[in-house]
Amino acid sequence: MFDLAGIQTGRPNDNFEFCAVTALRSQFTDYAVTGRKTLLPDNITVDGMTAINVQPTQNAVMCGIKLPADLYQNTVGSRNKKGSDGTNARITLRNLHSVINNPSIELAAAQTVDIPGDAANWTADYLNSDYSWIPRITLDNCIPAIIHTPGAKAVVDIHGGKLARVYTNGNGNRCRVTGADIELIPDASGVVYFAADKTLVTGCSWLNPTNGATYTGTLRGSGNEMIGDSAKAPNLPANAFI
Numbered sequence: 001m002f003d004l005a006g007i008q009t010g011r012p013n014d015n016f017e018f019c020a021v022t023a024l025r026s027q028f029t030d031y032a033v034t035g036r037k038t039l040l041p042d043n044i045t046v047d048g049m050t051a052i053n054v055q056p057t058q059n060a061v062m063c064g065i066k067l068p069a070d071l072y073q074n075t076v077g078s079r080n081k082k083g084s085d086g087t088n089a090r091i092t093l094r095n096l097h098s099v100i101n102n103p104s105i106e107l108a109a110a111q112t113v114d115i116p117g118d119a120a121n122w123t124a125d126y127l128n129s130d131y132s133w134i135p136r137i138t139l140d141n142c143i144p145a146i147i148h149t150p151g152a153k154a155v156v157d158i159h160g161g162k163l164a165r166v167y168t169n170g171n172g173n174r175c176r177v178t179g180a181d182i183e184l185i186p187d188a189s190g191v192v193y194f195a196a197d198k199t200l201v202t203g204c205s206w207l208n209p210t211n212g213a214t215y216t217g218t219l220r221g222s223g224n225e226m227i228g229d230s231a232k233a234p235n236l237p238a239n240a241f242i
């Protein structure tokens with residue numbers, strides 16, 4: 001638990017962000033020697049993060065894992081071959097409870113899962129190597145889950161909690177959501193980020209986006225519950241709901 005009593009200004013931006021796991025070695029390694037060939041953990045688990053005494057206009061976001069933007073350059077990061085789902089590492093994040101007092105968050109400003117970068121830089125070696133580090137990331141009861149994975153391949157499973165954002169920049173990363181509330185958080189201009197083409201949603205409750213935003217995209221899935229205003233999500237298909 002992080003106690004922010006007396007702290008007035010968020011870092012690194014208008015949001016406080018506390019990170020449990022980050023790839024420090026990738027930041028301080030002599031790449032001229034290693035060639036970005038660093039073995040990464042096969043199994044990472046983070047359980048229980050939150051904050052108290054957060055300023056009433058500030059957010060305190062619990063980030064489970066933060067990775068470098070050049071992860072795609074490491075083609076031998078895993079000790080295990082990729083499985084049939086294309087992954088070879090496991091990340092489990094449980095009970096990460098952020099404090100959201102400001103109903104808008106800029107893109108890439110603060111997130112629960114942070115894998116920055118650009119798929120345009122991916123190489124055939126990265127995509128085809130059996131030992132490129134490709135995680136399956138499971139989030140259990142994380143409130144909210146802010147997923148930012150444009151920079152590397154990953155599969156995301158979200159169970160329970162609340163989903164606020166899935167941003168992949170169209171790189172094809174898959175996301176499955178079960179039993180969660182979905183309350184999208186926009187940026188200051190009202191843009192929400194939800195990779196609907198690769199996100200499958202089942203047994204969830206759809207709430208209005210925060211800050212009066214409107215979601216104009218679609219939804220894939222079934223057995224969901226609409227408890228928001230349909231005018232705030234006018235293009236959601238009826239067959240996705242009960």
